[in-house]
Amino acid sequence: QSVLTQPPSASGTPGQRVTISCSGSSSNIGSNYVYWYQQFPGTAPKLLIYRNNQRPSGVPDRFSGSKSGTSASLAISGLRSEDEADYYCAAWDDSLSGVLFGGGTKLTVL
């Protein structure tokens, strides 16, 4: 069971704004950066957001990240069919001395 808690699923219609939450604790999200990864079936994960709210080059500005206390969120605006994928949050945990991943959220574009 992941210590970073994500909803197992989320959905939206094209053009809509969707948010995916990631809940942790003081030893992980509360004191370290949050990262978000996107993964399509059968492919490797791709970095989407780093250090809470930074986008790597090439990632559309429709994707944004935020963090408050021990929780973080990924927002996708102007939802597109090609955004249908699995999304994972991650953060370093000081107590475990390791990286924690959330359980993942499957995003469906209706």
Place this chain on the structure above:
Amino acid sequence: EVQLVESGGGLVQPGGSLRLSCAASGFTFRSYSMNWVRQAPGKGLEWVSYISSSSSTIYYADSVKGRFTISRDNAKNSLYLQMNSLRAEDTAVYYCPRGELQDYWGQGTLVTVSS
């Protein structure tokens, strides 16, 4: 172009051993920490291990501590994962993402532990 190519996966019996390799190119390998992350079939991502750029700092997930050993050879631009006492629950695709950001990932190598 940054490339990470994992290899060494395969079918192994419970209790057996396997050594995974990750060949890096397109960046200054010796300047980056590296990780191993795995994904069991149909499941989420699980971080396995971390090694700093100089190998001075190493961390393991509790699930593999004492059984797996991470190492690297900066002269060969290569990362390794020695896996011993393998269990069925170690069955997964193993990836070697780069650095703190885990910003680049290879295609992964499948490890299947089964009799």
